[in-house]
Amino acid sequence: MIFGSVERLEAQMRKPSIWFKLHIDAYLLMLLLVLMAVGLMVIYSAGGQSMDLGTRQIIRLSVAVFVMLALAQINPENYRRWAYPIYVIGTLMLVAVLLVGVVGKGAQRWIDLGFMRFQPSEIMKLIVPIAAAHFLASDALPARVGKVILAFVLILIPTLLIARQPDLGTSLLIAASGVFVIFLAGVSWKLIAAGAVALAGFIPVLWFYLMRDYQRQRVLTLFDPERDPLGSGYHIIQSTIAIGSGGISGKGWLQGTQSQLEFLPERHTDFIFAVFSEEFGLTGVILLLLLYLLIVFRGLYIAANAQTTFGSLLAGSITLTFFVYVFVNIGMVSGILPVVGVPLPLVSYGGTSMVTLLAGFGILMGIHTHRRMII
Amino acid sequence: MAARKRITIRDRQAEAALFYRRAVVALLAVFAMLALLVSNLYKLQVTRHEDFNTRSNDNRIRVLPVAPNRGLIYDRNGILLADNRPVYSLELVPEEIDDLTATVTSLAEMLAISEERQQKFLEQSRVSRRFKKIPLLENLTEQEVALISVSQHQYPGIYVEARLKRYYPFGDALTHAVGYVAKINKRDLENLDKAGKLANYKATRDIGKQGLERYYEDVLHGTVGYQEVEVNNRGRITRTVAFEPPVPGSDLRLSLDIQLQLKAQELLTGMRGAVVALDPRDGSVLALVSAPSYDPNPFVQGISGKAYRALLNSDDRPLINRTTQGQYPPASTVKPLLALLALNEGVVTPETRVWDPGWFRIEGVKRKYRDWKKWGHGWVDLYSAIEQSCNIYFFDAATKLGIDKIDEFASQFGFGEYTGIDIREESAGVQPSRSWKRARHGQPWYLGDTVNIGIGQGYWTATPLQLAHAIGIMARHGDNFTPRMVQSIQTDSGNIQLPPDQRPPVQLKKDTYWDEAIEGMRRVNHSEHGTARKAFADTSYVSAGKSGTAQVFSLKQDEEYDAEKLNKRKHDNAMFVAFAPLNNPQIVVAVAIENQGGGSSNAAPIARAVIDHYVETTGFESILPIGIPTP
Incomplete structure (x- = not known):
């Protein structure tokens, strides 16, 4: 059994550890902390060896960890109970963003609340899988076709609203988080095949009607970065140079010339993986991927052992979405995916997405540790 | 539930x-x-690691050329003639400045930079390579440097750069000898490119344009060095990875004596003319003065168009190097050479006497060729013909010799050819011959032309350097040499002595002919009828000389020369050649002065003064140094 046995868990439950009482999954926490430490090291290097960025990142991480631990205290039953109301509120906020949102970096993503800026699409990353999981888990699985289609609509509304902002990365992640719920809910392979065909049919629509010029440019650049080496191709050329020049063992911490000499753009945020690869080489990369794999593994373990189907679907979706971050980010930095704004989870410098990610893990811990004794 | x-x-x-x-x-x-x-x-x-590693290095490593220091130039006594001095310039990197125009305006106000200069800078900043420093103001004074340093923090992207620039401490005294360097221009770049030397000049700003600076450019320049630096994405240097220092250029040690040079220049004050002093033993140049001269230092710093035009359009033609480019009819100064030829060809003997009535006439031709002495010298022999510069004697000798023999003989003394001095600005003069006249004027050679050649006029022109060279050969009884400015090249690995360039000597049938012609020249300076006896009265040494007075303006038949009436520019040129001491000649001097009248009264005193100065400061070697074989 890959994901362990329920019996062992039940045995653990009868004599809960201190961690269990605190609703903390120590294993997950440890992996996340190691990842954050790695992230801080790379940020220090990418930020021109100044403690500036590192300090700010530590503050943010502390906030995010606090959020995670706070959410871990919440019984997942509550999410289920409030799933629809918060979905509606979240969707309305997305509409509000499009109407009155603040424009930044060519996209309309924020609502200015006066004292802070607020990005509703981030919360939707959690609300969508909660709503989808609740919707599908409310009936016996595998879900019927009609229900699956409705679930799709549920996912598609926020996805399209976010795509309009435009924020391709987030809308993709949200769509993925919903689709994972549907997949994990055991939708039949036939339907999956049909969905895949539909998606293929949707690509031209996406290309010609939904994508903006700069987004198309990014996709084209993927296939031939050299066609515009100083424009849209610059990021990807410099990052592949950074990664490739790292070799097997890397140039050493703080020794990456591509990043230290600032050839690499956005090196402490979305392109931090290039810095890491340059300085730690393929060896470091494999260890990092192993770390991510362990987190995914732990997430799926929690999902598989959740007491409720809702819990399983939600935990599974959160975990797989986390991996999508990793895959999309590394894929884009290493030049096999187009450049979309997806950070390397818990390593990239940056605020909101990190809080969402750790909040997700908080939910995961909550699912794992809030158990009812089953006779 | x-x-x-x-x-x-x-x-x-x-x-x-x-x-x-x-x-x-x-x-x-x-x-x-x-x-x-x-x-x-x-x-x-x-x-693909190798590939990306290379590209990563390409990204970060930039190779910057480092200019070598130019070799210095010293006179024979080690006095510095061409120095490198640090100059400061205000340079801006446009990419590092937010509002370039505002910064330039503000700096211009502070340092009083002309509108023209500002515009030029802004133009340059638009076309120049990114992150390159562009000079806004050059040759900053100490005060300006201080002023900039104080307020530098207010202006990011401005730099005070120190660079070595050529400086000629003796100003206009050596312009025509040492020459000067100036900014490399487009044509220089093309030439360097053609010669495959462009890489070596990557960091160099100035190049030799004239004189020794030009001739010895390759020696003086040195080899460019390289600094491998790591740069960031904005082109700013973050550290030096490797440094290959440039090899400085070699120093030049001249044979020229700056004291003698200054003396000669002083003697030419207010005149247009040239003085050349050589050591005929090896051809080394002791002084090379062309007057008027000009200060080369403005050329190094970039002379203004106005100042340059003033030099270019000056009636005195200061830009011309009269020593090597001034083509003067040698006039009577070549009479000793013709005497030599006449002796060698058996046309005359020292005892041959010619009657001088004051004029000469070719048989069957009406035209009279006049002597400078209206009533004639009476009976003259070889010695007195040279001593008193009798035209009639040499009209007669020349017509007897014929142009072909004169041409062939004069060519052996270097007339009509480049002397090969280490200065490129040189003219070959004209050594007329039948073929030359046909080619140049499309006319056959007439006997009348030969008559004029007999007194060094007609078509015959020579530079003062050629005259000194020819008389030097004569002084050393036919030993030939190439005039040369540079004695040795001083490199890091030691001195390279330049061996004297041996040329085939001029050989006569009898060696006594030399003594006979030279005796005539001795009498010019030291006998009671010598034309230069006044100039050379009471010398501490025995010398030989010959004056010449060249007509610039040809007189009509039977017209008389009257200096008073003629425009100053049409006055005669004064020429004089001399060497000393008689028994072991060590200095030969040629003097040419434009429009000053007779050679013996105007040029001879200058030659005397130059030789005197040489004797006073250097002195003659009475015995040849041991180890050097006598010629």
Whole structure:
């Protein structure tokens, strides 16, 4: 059994550890902390060896960890109970963003609340899988076709609203988080095949009607970065140079010339993986991927052992979405995916997405540790 | 309760199993995607590592050329004639300045930079390479440097750059000898490119334009060095990776004596003319003065158009190097040479006497060729013909010799040819011959032309350097040499003595002919009828000389020369050649002065003063140094 046995868990439950009482999954926490430490090291290097960025990142991480631990205290039953109301509120906020949102970096993503800026699409990353999981888990699985289609609509509304902002990365992640719920809910392979065909049919629509010029440019650049080496191709050329020049063992911490000499753009945020690869080489990369794999593994373990189907679907979706971050980010930095704004989870410098990610893990811990004794 | 009930109704076990299967599928997908990432990363970091490593280095490593220091130039006594001095310039990097125009305006106000200069800078900043320093103001004074330093923090992207620039401490005294360097221009670049030397000049700003600076450019320049630096994405240097120092240019040690040079220049004050002093033993140049001269230092710093035009359009033609480019009719100064030829050809003997009535006439031709002495010298022999510069004697000798023999003989003394001095600005003069006249004027040679050649006029022109060279050969009884400015090249690995350039000597049938012609020249300076006896009265040494007075303006038949009436520019040129001491000649001097009248009264005193100065400061060697074979 890959994901362990329920019996062992039940045995653990009868004599809960201190961690269990605190609703903390120590294993997950440890992996996340190691990842954050790695992230801080790379940020220090990418930020021109100044403690500036590192300090700010530590503050943010502390906030995010606090959020995670706070959410871990919440019984997942509550999410289920409030799933629809918060979905509606979240969707309305997305509409509000499009109407009155603040424009930044060519996209309309924020609502200015006066004292802070607020990005509703981030919360939707959690609300969508909660709503989808609740919707599908409310009936016996595998879900019927009609229900699956409705679930799709549920996912598609926020996805399209976010795509309009435009924020391709987030809308993709949200769509993925919903689709994972549907997949994990055991939708039949036939339907999956049909969905895949539909998606293929949707690509031209996406290309010609939904994508903006700069987004198309990014996709084209993927296939031939050299066609515009100083424009849209610059990021990807410099990052592949950074990664490739790292070799097997890397140039050493703080020794990456591509990043230290600032050839690499956005090196402490979305392109931090290039810095890491340059300085730690393929060896470091494999260890990092192993770390991510362990987190995914732990997430799926929690999902598989959740007491409720809702819990399983939600935990599974959160975990797989986390991996999508990793895959999309590394894929884009290493030049096999187009450049979309997806950070390397818990390593990239940056605020909101990190809080969402750790909040997700908080939910995961909550699912794992809030158990009812089953006779 | 209801919820619990539904769960119990639904097959939780089956749902869990379904989820479990899907989770395993998902995990397999995760593995597949990780494999995809890793295989791609393997391709980048292992398979194509070399390629990316090279590109990474290309990104960060930039090779910057470092200019070598130019070799210095010293006179024979080690006095510095061409120095490198640090100059400061205000330079701006436009990319580092937010509002370039505002910064320039503000700096212009502070340092009083002209509008023209500002515009030029702004133009240059638009076309220049990114992150390159562009000079706004050059040759900053100490005060300006201080002023900039104080307020530098207010202006990011401005720099005070120190650079070595050529400086000629003796100003206009050596312009025509040492020459000067100036900014490399487009034509220089083309020439360097053609010669394959462009790489060596990557960091060099100035190049030799004239004189020795030009001739010895390759020696003086040195070899460019390289600094391998690491740069960031904005082109700013972050550190030096490797440094290959430039090899400085070699120093030049001249044979020229700056004291003698200054003396000669002083003697020419207010005149247009030239003085050349050589050591005929090896051809080394002791003084090379062309007057008027000009200060070369403005050329180094970039002379203004106005100042340059003033030099270019000056009636005194200061830009011309009269020593090597001034083509003067040698006039009577070549009479000793013709005497030599006449002796050698048996046309005359020292005892041959010619009657001088004051004029000469070719048989059957009406035209009279006049002597400078209206009533004639009476009976003259070879010695007195030279001593008193009798035209009639040499008209007669020339017509007897014929142009072909004169041409051939004069060519052996270097007339009509470049002397080969280490200065490129040189003219060959004209050594007329039948073929030359046909080619140049499309006319046959007439006997009348030969008559004029007999007194060094007609078509015959020579530079003062050629005259000194020819008389030097004569002084050393036919030993030939190449005039040369540079004695040795001082490199890091020691001095390279330049061996004297030996040329085939001029050989006469009898060596006594030399003594006979030279005796005539001795009498010019030291006998009671000598034309230069006044100039050379009471010398501490015995010398030989010959004056010449060249007509610039040809007189009509029977017209008389009257200096008073003629425009100053049409006055005669004064020429004089001399060497000393008679028994072992060590200095030969040629003097040419434009429009000053007679040679013996105007040029001879200058020659005397130059030789006197040489005797006073250097002195003659009475005995040849041991170890050097006598000629």
